[in-house]
Amino acid sequence: MALVPSSPVDRYPPKPPDKSPFQEPPPVVITPCDPWPPPYYLEDGLRKVKPYHFTYNTYCKERWRGRGILDIFASEFRDRPAEYYEQAIIEGRVVVNGKPVPSTETIIKNGDVISHTLHRHEPPSTAKPIGIVHEDEDIIVIDKPAGLPVHPAGRYNFNSIIEILRADRGYGWNPLPCNRLDRLTSGIMFIGKHRQAAEDMSAQIRERTVKKEYITRVVGEFPEGEIVCEKPILQISPKLGLNRVRANGKEAKTVFKRLAYYPPKDDREELAHHTGERNGMAWKNLRGYSIVRCFPITGRTHQLRVHLQFLGHPISNDPIYANQRVFGPELGRGHSEDENDEDIVTRLSRMGKEEVADAVAYHDEMVEAYNKRKAEKMTGETCSICDTALYSDPGVHELGIYLHARRYRCEAGRWDYETGLPDWALPPPGMDGPTESTQETDPLGVDLKKLGLDDGTTDGEVPATKTDERVEISAGT
Known part of the structure; x- marks a missing residue:
């Protein structure tokens, strides 16, 4: 029987023909360059995207009605300076209903479609x-x-x-x-x-019929036993992704349980611990690191990261909540007041522009010297096509933090999915420790019943009788 060669399979099949019965919008408000296949390429362990032209199409929002187009862009879109948007309007890269506008003061009306074509850098x-x-x-x-x-x-x-x-x-x-x-x-x-x-x-x-378990790696020796944090969380800066423990925030509850603790291997760390040679950085008294299991009962943004910071054991490579340049030598431990929020936001906004994000893990052997120098920040150069400020490539240590959603389980027992421990949670060379999460029939259910938290509450419905006494004790350990 003869073998017949087959045609190679196209990994990126062509776009299907548009069979929409509706009238097409003006051609100019359709993305003029919609690359397919996507312009990916791999280099130095990174997935990169070649710069490409792209058109954003936005219908007039209610708050835009009756306002000038430049005023809208300058106040609503902060990715680029107002001078850029003014020039884009003049040169026709910003159009309304598919047509160039006569002036940067052109008034936007209900139903208008604003289109902005730009050279996009990912x-x-x-x-x-x-x-x-x-x-x-x-x-x-x-x-x-x-x-x-x-x-x-x-x-x-x-x-x-x-x-x-x-x-x-x-x-x-x-x-x-x-x-x-x-x-x-x-x-x-x-x-x-x-x-x-x-x-x-x-x-x-x-x-809330799905139970979750996360694994994280935190600074210092995390306490043993079930540690409960019920501190409310408030969004401080949506633009910068900053959240903090605040009395006027949304209710949030997390149960933590230590899986392993690994003391520092370097004898110099032991000497410094006894002599107090810590360069004025209080967090350096938190020796070694711990692998911690996290059971979020509510689902607030950055809940685990914020609660761990408040307890004094932030995720060790967290560029926000373990950043001494932002939070100072105490790293925000036990802090729930807002008197310095403005300074924190200012310092955080400089990260990636004037300064490299400086998580505490970057000070020790976990990050090689090469990667400490290699970080994403403005290079001072601009794109020859669009004058966009260019950034350097991120270091490997900037691509993620030590936080992993390890297990999701249906409370009714219909399904249960989990992954193994990530590499950063395994025992370091020369040390013994768990290579998989502790196997228990229902670890979260047992913890909740033991701690009096298995009350069926959902986000924002914490009983008025609950207190934070356990948290205050935990924050002082």
Whole structure:
């Protein structure tokens, strides 16, 4: 029987023809350059995207009605200076309803479509592939790599979970995330293959019938036993992604349980501990690091990162909450007042521009000297096409933090998905320690009942009789 050669499979199938019965919008408000396949390339362990032209299309918002177009861009879009938007309007890169506007003072009306075409530069992300934990006809359970946002947002478009999955499976496929992880966080996520599956899984997560376990690596020797933090969390700066413990914040509850503690290997650390040679940095008295299991009962933004910082054991490579240049020598331990929030926001805004984010882990042997120097920051150079300020490539240590969504389990027992421990949670060379998370029948359920927290409450419904006494004790350990 003769062998017949087959045609190679196109990994990126062509875009399907548009069969929409609706009238097409003006051609100028359709992205003039929608690269397919996405212009990915791999280099130095990073997934990069070649710069490309892209058009943002936005319908007039209610608060924009009756305002001048330059006023709208200068106040609402802060990615670039007002001078850039003025020039873009004059040169026709910003148009309204597909047509150039006669003046930067042109008034925007209800129903107008504003289109802005620009040369887009995306930051590199990790080249690590998206892992598949489970897949059936309804759901894909993925192991999300750290350093990738879920949705296109801000500076990220093609370098996002959604677009990478679409590029891998075809332009016409629409992956539907059922939960969300921060860009810097890795671990389990659920992707619906069709709308009904995504809605069903999302409903389970919203109704709090899904229990979660995260693994993290924190500064110092974390206390043993179940440590409960019930401090409310307030968003301080949406633009910078900063959240803090505040009395007027939203209720938040987390249970922590130490999995392992690894003391420092260097004898010099032991000597410095006894002699007090810590260069004025209080966090350096937190010797070694701990691997901690985290059981979030509520789901506030940055909840685990903020609670761990408040307890005095921040995630050791967290560029925000373990940054001594932002929070000072105490790293914000036990802090719940707002008198210095303005200074913190100012210092944090300099990270990546004037300064490199300086998490405490970067001071020790966990980050090689080469990667300490290699970090994403403004280079002082600009793009020859669009004058966009250019950034250097991020270091490997900047692509994620030591926080991993390890296990999601249905309370009714219908499904249970988990990953192994990430490399950074395994015992360091020459030390003994757990290589997998402690196996218990229902660790979160047992913890909640023991601690009197298994009361069926949801976000924002903490009983008035609850106190924070255990937290105050924990913060002082």
